[in-house]
Amino acid sequence: MVPTHRQVARPTGFVALGLAAGMAACALVGGVYNTFGHSLGPKDDGSVGEMLLSAAITTGIGGLLLWWGAPAKGVKMRRVEATLTTTLVWALTGFCGALPFMIDTRMSLPDAYFEAISGFTTTGATVVSEIEASLSRPVLLWRSLMQWLGGMGIVVLFIAIFPSLGVSGKHMFRTEVPGHSSEGLRPKITETSLVLWRLYAFFTAVQIAVMMALFSWWVDKTRGVHWSENLFDAVCHSFTTMSTGGFSTKDNSIGHFDSGLVDVVVSVFMLIAGVNFSLYYGALATRRHTLTNRGFLREGLSWLSDTSQVFRRSVEFRAYAVVIVLFWALLTVATFEVHGNLWRSARHSLFMVSTTITSTGFGTHDYAQYPSSGMSLVLVLMFVGGMSGSTAGGIKVSRVVLLAENTWNQLRKSIRPNVVQVTRLGREIVSEDTLNAVSTFFFIFIACLGAGTLVITYTDGVPVPTAFGAMLTCLSNMGPGPFYDYFPEAKDNFAGYTGTAKFIFSFAMVLGRLEFFTVLALLLPELWRR
Amino acid sequence: MYVVVVGLGEVGRHVVRTLEWERHDVVAIDANPDAIRWVEENHDVMTLLGYGASQQILEQAKVSQADLVVAVTSTDEVNLIAALAARSLGAKRSIARVEGRQWGTMHESGGVEYGFLGVDVVFNPQLLLARELAKIAQSHGASEVIDLASDRIEIVALDLNDTSKRLGQALVRITFPKGVLVAAIVRDGELFVPGGNDVLLSGDRVYLVGLPQQLLAAEDLFTRTREAHTVCIIGGGVIGENLAAALARSGAEVTLIEKNREKALRIKTTHPTITVLHGDGTDTELLKEYEVGNMDFLAAVTGEDEVNLMGALLARRIGAKRTATIVQRADYIDIHHQLGIQTAISPRQLASNHVLRFVRQKELKSLATLEGGEAQVMEIRALEGARAIGVPLKQMKLPRGSLLCAILKGEQVVIPTGDSVIDAGDTVIALATTRSLDRLEALFKQRAF
Numbered sequence: 014m015v016p017t018h019r020q021v022a023r024p025t026g027f028v029a030l031g032l033a034a035g036m037a038a039c040a041l042v043g044g045v046y047n048t049f050g051h052s053l054g055p056k057d058d059g060s061v062g063e064m065l066l067s068a069a070i071t072t073g074i075g076g077l078l079l080w081w082g083a084p085a086k087g088v089k090m091r092r093v094e095a096t097l098t099t100t101l102v103w104a105l106t107g108f109c110g111a112l113p114f115m116i117d118t119r120m121s122l123p124d125a126y127f128e129a130i131s132g133f134t135t136t137g138a139t140v141v142s143e144i145e146a147s148l149s150r151p152v153l154l155w156r157s158l159m160q161w162l163g164g165m166g167i168v169v170l171f172i173a174i175f176p177s178l179g180v181s182g183k184h185m186f187r188t189e190v191p192g193h194s195s196e197g198l199r200p201k202i203t204e205t206s207l208v209l210w211r212l213y214a215f216f217t218a219v220q221i222a223v224m225m226a227l228f229s230w231w232v233d234k235t236r237g238v239h240w241s242e243n244l245f246d247a248v249c250h251s252f253t254t255m256s257t258g259g260f261s262t263k264d265n266s267i268g269h270f271d272s273g274l275v276d277v278v279v280s281v282f283m284l285i286a287g288v289n290f291s292l293y294y295g296a297l298a299t300r301r302h303t304l305t306n307r308g309f310l311r312e313g314l315s316w317l318s319d320t321s322q323v324f325r326r327s328v329e330f331r332a333y334a335v336v337i338v339l340f341w342a343l344l345t346v347a348t349f350e351v352h353g354n355l356w357r358s359a360r361h362s363l364f365m366v367s368t369t370i371t372s373t374g375f376g377t378h379d380y381a382q383y384p385s386s387g388m389s390l391v392l393v394l395m396f397v398g399g400m401s402g403s404t405a406g407g408i409k410v411s412r413v414v415l416l417a418e419n420t421w422n423q424l425r426k427s428i429r430p431n432v433v434q435v436t437r438l439g440r441e442i443v444s445e446d447t448l449n450a451v452s453t454f455f456f457i458f459i460a461c462l463g464a465g466t467l468v469i470t471y472t473d474g475v476p477v478p479t480a481f482g483a484m485l486t487c488l489s490n491m492g493p494g495p496f497y498d499y500f501p502e503a504k505d506n507f508a509g510y511t512g513t514a515k516f517i518f519s520f521a522m523v524l525g526r527l528e529f530f531t532v533l534a535l536l537l538p539e540l541w542r543r
Numbered sequence: 544m545y546v547v548v549v550g551l552g553e554v555g556r557h558v559v560r561t562l563e564w565e566r567h568d569v570v571a572i573d574a575n576p577d578a579i580r581w582v583e584e585n586h587d588v589m590t591l592l593g594y595g596a597s598q599q600i601l602e603q604a605k606v607s608q609a610d611l612v613v614a615v616t617s618t619d620e621v622n623l624i625a626a627l628a629a630r631s632l633g634a635k636r637s638i639a640r641v642e643g644r645q646w647g648t649m650h651e652s653g654g655v656e657y658g659f660l661g662v663d664v665v666f667n668p669q670l671l672l673a674r675e676l677a678k679i680a681q682s683h684g685a686s687e688v689i690d691l692a693s694d695r696i697e698i699v700a701l702d703l704n705d706t707s708k709r710l711g712q713a714l715v716r717i718t719f720p721k722g723v724l725v726a727a728i729v730r731d732g733e734l735f736v737p738g739g740n741d742v743l744l745s746g747d748r749v750y751l752v753g754l755p756q757q758l759l760a761a762e763d764l765f766t767r768t769r770e771a772h773t774v775c776i777i778g779g780g781v782i783g784e785n786l787a788a789a790l791a792r793s794g795a796e797v798t799l800i801e802k803n804r805e806k807a808l809r810i811k812t813t814h815p816t817i818t819v820l821h822g823d824g825t826d827t828e829l830l831k832e833y834e835v836g837n838m839d840f841l842a843a844v845t846g847e848d849e850v851n852l853m854g855a856l857l858a859r860r861i862g863a864k865r866t867a868t869i870v871q872r873a874d875y876i877d878i879h880h881q882l883g884i885q886t887a888i889s890p891r892q893l894a895s896n897h898v899l900r901f902v903r904q905k906e907l908k909s910l911a912t913l914e915g916g917e918a919q920v921m922e923i924r925a926l927e928g929a930r931a932i933g934v935p936l937k938q939m940k941l942p943r944g945s946l947l948c949a950i951l952k953g954e955q956v957v958i959p960t961g962d963s964v965i966d967a968g969d970t971v972i973a974l975a976t977t978r979s980l981d982r983l984e985a986l987f988k989q990r991a992f
Contacts, residue, residue: 201568
């Protein structure tokens with residue numbers, strides 16, 4: 014069963030080359046802004062060159078891997094290789110992604126690695142205390158780009174670009190796409206990946222346009238700012254919204270704009286990103302109606318009902334919607350005192366619910382004043398997470414629904430043992446195997462959370478609730494949020510933790526993003542025995 | 544091309560494998576979760592678990608957009624209904640496999656019927672197999688016979704051994720009958736298209752292509768074998784009965800051994816000219832008593848691989864020279880050849896090859912594959928403006944490893960010589976190794992200016 018290393022090296026090398034291209038693009042954008050008289054950031058010049066140096070090093074790494082790797086064509090990858098490839102790609106992206114932080118921002122290796130992994134896993138936790146004052150423009154863009162690439166998935170993008178992967182691509186696809194089952198949308202996995210990335214890019218483009226419009230006409234804080242600066246913020250924030258990442262270019266995150274409109278728009282797009290992308294595909298693929306003049310309204314309405322049927326039929330989507338509305342109402346009530354009036358309370362609660370359930374991690378205000386009832390609502394949402402096949406983290410709504418249903422069935426069985434029961438998710442009958450996998454997933458999640466908390470209290474000596482909060486926020490890819498503020502000098506970030514702890518957190522983030530099985534399966538000893 | 548495959552038995556899997564390899568979009572349907580899981584693990588195709596003939600499942604598979612629907616489950620009725628439903632839902636073409644004898648006039652038409660009940664192609668692999676075996680028995684020593692261009696051209700394979708004639712002679716020195724070409728030689732497992740200076744060796748497998756009437760004379764150049772006049776068939780199933788009937792019709796003396804008394808009696812009743820023995824085909828005494836060893840041809844065609852193999856081996860031991868078996872598991876074919884059985888055919892491989900012919904019916908029609916895919920025989924239409932048009936063959940730069948076997952000018956079949964010229968609109972039957980395929984195709988594509 015020992016995986017063929019050279020087979021794994023080649024796709025990893027290709028991904029590294031892709032990252033290098035991304036860095037070069039960031040350097041280019043920085044250069045363009047510089048040429049037209051915009052500030053490059055704290056160090057002003059220099060950043061472009063340093064970004065290019067990172068790109069060059071990454072190209073070198075990618076080139077070496079390609080040179081060493083065996084040609085992937087014609088050779089069928091087994092599941093072992095596919096799993097190893099995905100894990101290695103994620104480990105390597107952390108290292109390559111860290112280069113700009115080390116070279117340009119002069120971070121230490123653990124800091125830079127943490128920042129990069131937090132980027133690609135769309136966690137959004139940071140070690141930078143003063144973002145605006147210490148990060149240059151190319152690095153800010155790189156942070157957002159990392160999240161955007163990691164959101165829909167680097168490996169999925171790789172599969173979309175390389176059509177000749179065949180069934181190996183399918184195995185790799187499964188290791189990266191979150192959720193209890195990842196079904197194909199199109200006969201070929203390459204096309205499925207392409208469909209997902211297209212939808213993702215489309216929503217991102219729409220958000221950029223909407224944000225740009227808001228910044229240009231409605232948001233007071235952006236008045237008088239040059240349009241190209243607004244474009245930069247719109248792009249960076251859209252990248253990190255659709256990927257449910259949560260990196261911001263501002264110290265105060267979305268709160269910087271201090272606008273209800275921006276809050277609502279970002280909330281809506283976070284919630285869009287938390288939906289299973291195959292539902293959008295399903296909605297697009299419904300019967301096309303001919304829009305004739307006569308029955309324009311009727312046809313339009315029937316198209317709408319056909320399209321929305323895809324969503325209405327999905328049990329997971331209904332559960333997702335119910336959870337959002339319920340927690341929104343509860344949080345609005347719980348934080349009413351803090352905000353003073355219903356409108357403010359509702360606005361901030363909607364944002365808080367969206368940012369938490371989708372594990373984005375944007376902030377609009379200081380949640381330190383929340384009553385503990387509000388805090389516990391947020392805590393529960395951190396566990397739940399978004400839908401399967403979305404860019405969000407957490408346990409995923411579908412798993413929660415299945416766990417609940419299974420628990421119900423087991424309870425009933427304990428007193429009425431002869432009752433025959435079937436667990437369903439909508440029309441689909443869920444097999445024992447799937448239920449088993451879901452239960453195991455839940456156990457691993459809790460076990461990792463416990464073990465991680467334990468280790469962090471040892472390495473850093475922080476109080477248990479703090480270690481727990483930090484670990485949970487990493488495992489669920491949430492990032493910034495309540496619960497782990499401990500170090501007074503590093504508010505809202507991870508700068509205060511030791512290097513060891515940062516590596517453990519990085520590992521936890523990858524575990525959470527790849528949903529445990531992919532990474533943990535590689536630790537099986539039988540895999541490495543010859 | 545968008546293909547929906549219903550039924551993932553051995554034929555279905557083979558079709559799926561080939562289609563995936565050729566980069567078609569494939570949706571596979573089966574009611575068995577294990578079959579679905581197997582395909583999910585091994586192929587990059589979409590799968591659907593469910594009853595293949597159900598309208599709902601077919602709609603889910605988007606058959607309305609399908610270019611072809613292949614129904615190859617183990618049940619005839621499911622196949623026919625699935626193929627019909629697919630057509631009525633908007634699929635462009637559909638093809639169904641049947642095994643029973645009750646469908647249409649399959650028995651007269653030799654295993655394929657077009658447009659039966661509105662299904663584009665209905666075929667019976669067992670009847671196809673019986674037909675192929677009959678052709679082999681009637682040839683002069685061929686171990687494989689492939690029809691092309693609705694029987695107007697044939698490809699035959701000859702296995703040469705020490706008793707063969709003209710070993711060691713350069714091909715240019717051998718005078719072939721008009722209308723026959725040496726298409727390919729397989730030596731030590733490798734297939735190549737020979738030139739005039741190549742010689743034939745013992746152990747080679749030679750593919751000859753040409754007009755069916757001329758091929759027998761060409762076969763005589765190499766072998767001393769004649770068409771089988773006395774034939775023994777072990778097994779009286781669909782294949783055995785149809786093979787016996789076909790050979791008896793063409794005047795051969797046929798002996799059929801069947802274990803089941805009722806079946807034996809029924810065959811004797813319907814085909815009075817056949818000698819039917821009631822007994823076990825693997826019984827050496829029986830084989831000896833009826834002098835199977837002296838017969839020209841033995842075909843073991845029961846449903847069990849072991850019986851077929853043993854019957855053929857025993858017959859060889861008592862002197863039979865030409866033996867043929869059917870093998871359910873295609874993987875075992877090589878072993879049969881090693882054991883000295885000339886012809887071993889797998890019904891499932893035959894069925895999937897047949898299905899694949901219809902898949903490829905677009906610009907480039909692949910008609911047959913040789914040696915497990917090392918070379919393909921295909922039909923190419925010469926389009927106006929292609930480089931191959933208007934040039935005598937000897938001046939045309941054909942890629943190495945390819946050969947033009949025949950030119951179809953309307954109804955007329957021309958076996959090309961160096962002076963032959965291809966006109967626009969002609970159909971060319973060509974053989975090409977996998978490596979030379981693209982370059983051969985380029986010759987027939989319209990030049991882009």
